[in-house]
Amino acid sequence: MDSLRSLYQDLILDHGRRPRNFRALPDANHEVQGHNPLCGDRLTLSLNISDSDIIEDAAFQGSGCAISVASASMMTEMLKGKTVDEARALVSGFHALCTAAPSEPSAINSLDKKEKTRLEALSGVRHYPVRVKCAMLAWRALEAALNNNGEKNVKTE
Numbered sequence: 692m693d694s695l696r697s698l699y700q701d702l703i704l705d706h707g708r709r710p711r712n713f714r715a716l717p718d719a720n721h722e723v724q725g726h727n728p729l730c731g732d733r734l735t736l737s738l739n740i741s742d743s744d745i746i747e748d749a750a751f752q753g754s755g756c757a758i759s760v761a762s763a764s765m766m767t768e769m770l771k772g773k774t775v776d777e778a779r780a781l782v783s784g785f786h787a788l789c790t791a792a793p794s795e796p797s798a799i800n801s802l803d804k805k806e807k808t809r810l811e812a813l814s815g816v817r818h819y820p821v822r823v824k825c826a827m828l829a830w831r832a833l834e835a836a837l838n839n840n841g842e843k844n845v846k847t848e
């Protein structure tokens with residue numbers, strides 16, 4: 692369990708225990724349900740995206756392991772104020788970090804230091820392939836939300 696414990700860094704524990712933006716978003720115009728059957732993590736991601744493609748608000752609800760909850764918590768914190776294009780770049784950058792396949796210059800490099808530190812902490816899951824699905828759950832939901840052009844309810848499995 693020691694190696695697994697190193698995965699649960701303080702940051703992840705903190706966000707896992709006290710998730711930010713863990714609430715309903717009644718005026719959401721994008722809503723996606725994500726499910727990770729391997730671990731049992733479930734979440735609903737809600738976004739409010741303005742007509743000018745700015746993410747005005749992001750929130751989530753659901754239940755899952757500390758990694759999936761911490762990932763969703765950190766992700767929703769980062770999204771507020773970002774454009775849809777910036778959010779897409781974050782998804783691909785984070786996916787590259789998690790799968791240890793940094794190819795082209797990652798979107799991660801354009802983040803501020805605090806955001807970068809958080810994503811790097813989360814990407815420690817790449818040593819545990821099963822946990823990558825936990826960490827990616829919220830991000831896959833985000834990707835689906837950004838691609839659905841305003842349709843409110845989408846499911847990812």
Ligand code: ZN
Nearest residue numbers: 730732756825
């Ligand atoms: Zn999980």
